[in-house]
Amino acid sequence: MRMNTIENRLTEHDVAKLLRISVATIRRRRHFGQPPEFVKIGASVRYQPEAAQKLIESATWGSIGQRAGREGTKNSRGNRDN
Helix, strand or coil: CCCCCHHHCECHHHHHHHHCCCHHHHHHHHHCCCCCCCEEECCEEEECHHHHHHHHHHCCECCCCCECCCCCCECCCCCECC
16 A cells, blocks of 8 residues: 655645646646645645646647547537537
8 A cells, every 4th residue: 555645745846847837837726726736734735746647647639639538529619529
């Protein structure tokens, strides 16, 4: 069983580097309640590596401009895109 301790979590700097975005963007996303999910203990903010991976996967787009895993989404007229 894997221990879910503070030592195996990522800092905001780690997540920013992993996602190749600024620390300010990570802070802004946290402020607005956007992923990745975080844990705050006192002044320390930490992220599970799985939360960062989940964000990457949710932002993955297919080769025809659709999010991966989403087929047959409706456009603004209610018609199927594919």
